[in-house]
Amino acid sequence: MTGVKVTGVDADGVQLSDGRRLTTATLVWTAGARAHPLAATLPGEHDRLGRLAVDACLRAPGAPGVFVTGDVARAAADEFGHDALMSCQHALSLGRVAGYNAAAELLGLPLHAYRQPKYVTCLDLGPWGAVFTEGWDRKVQLRGADAKALKRDINTKWIYPPTDRATAFELGAPDHVIVA
Numbered sequence: 141m142t143g144v145k146v147t148g149v150d151a152d153g154v155q156l157s158d159g160r161r162l163t164t165a166t167l168v169w170t171a172g173a174r175a176h177p178l179a180a181t182l183p184g185e186h187d188r189l190g191r192l193a194v195d196a197c198l199r200a201p202g203a204p205g206v207f208v209t210g211d212v213a214r215a216a217a218d219e220f221g222h223d224a225l226m227s228c229q230h231a232l233s234l235g236r237v238a239g240y241n242a243a244a245e246l247l248g249l250p251l252h253a254y255r256q257p258k259y260v261t262c263l264d265l266g267p268w269g270a271v272f273t274e275g276w277d278r279k280v281q282l283r284g285a286d287a288k289a290l291k292r293d294i295n296t297k298w299i300y301p302p303t304d305r306a307t308a309f310e311l312g313a314p315d316h317v318i319v320a
Contacts, residue, residue, distance in 0.1 A: 183200075
């Protein structure tokens with residue numbers, strides 16, 4: 141349903157802003173994402189999510205010296221027309237490349253192009269388990285308890301930076317790829 145807001149949720153259903161009530165025992169809430177409003181202050185082409193189109197090195201075309209990353213960057217993930225998504229999976233790689241490139245530009249070193257051709261999803265489905273897919277066509281690779289264990293590792297280990305300096309620099313390399 142579009143054009144309505146959820147105004148309440150209880151054990152028996154959902155109340156909508158237009159006065160309707162949906163009685164249900166199961167609720168799956170999906171919501172859209174938008175770039176931070178700060179992205180709108182940068183000159184250039186913005187997509188429907190508010191993300192700024194960037195070049196291969198994550199530079200803001202209309203703002204010299206500015207690199208864009210994370211949820212505000214519309215960056216090509218591969219040569220097949222897939223853009224980075226607003227997810228931690230892409231944000232980690234975008235951040236590595238943007239950070240490297242900002243430092244490299246200051247030092248007069250070559251920049252590194254962002255590419256992230258491997259795409260995965262891992263959806264937690266509650267007590268039953270999870271589903272892990274690979275590829276833009278989302279081919280199921282794991283399900284149930286095995287996928288749930290992977291999702292737990294992603295949420296508790298993979299998305300957090302290491303605490304020791306050597307590992308942080310190793311994992312901060314712009315071409316470092318996390319493989320499930």
